[in-house]
Amino acid sequence: EDQVTQSPEALRLQEGESSSLNCSYTVSGLRGLFWYRQDPGKGPEFLFTLYSAGEEKEKERLKATLTKKESFLHITAPKPEDSATYLCAVQDTFSNSNSGYALNFGKGTSLLVTP
């Protein structure tokens, strides 16, 4: 059974204090790993997809990396507007293809960036 574990559950940073969020996963075969951002009262917003170990993607202050067992979301010099819950999800190659490879989510990391 696919498992996705995110750590820490919550993280408080000062503005400008860089850090990383972790997503460790167990799947039969990884088709893709996804990062989403979720603001309170809103739906998850797509950030990145990673497909193979060694792959990296960047967007503004965020950089996502992938190994065979985990992914990191690096936040460089965060600002208060980066405060949100960050969700990690995986697609399993061996799941039912009729599902379009539905996403299996971790519980998220709640990030608070203070001025």
Add this chain to the structure above:
Amino acid sequence: DAGITQSPRHKVTETGTPVTLRCHQTENHRYMYWYRQDPGHGLRLIHYSYGVKDTDKGEVSDGYSVSRSKTEDFLLTLESATSSQTSVYFCAISGYLGQNTEAFFGQGTRLTVV
């Protein structure tokens, strides 16, 4: 934003009553999903659809049914609502299988069963 509209956005209902949530998309995507989000559990898949009249169960499907009579609409029905179905419900869509299969989410429906 992806063209996904969920309705209603908020609903309070009584235990034992039927409830239907609607998801409408304007992207002509093949795949549609219903998830629920609860504290301590994250997002969990309820049902999904891979085409008109083609649906299947997800991880937490007990007590829920779905229907898709048109590409753009995916309905989630709670036949007899229970307090354990109090949750935030999200609809998601994704395109054809291929390199890019990320899902895009609606704004959610907050359902309270009293």
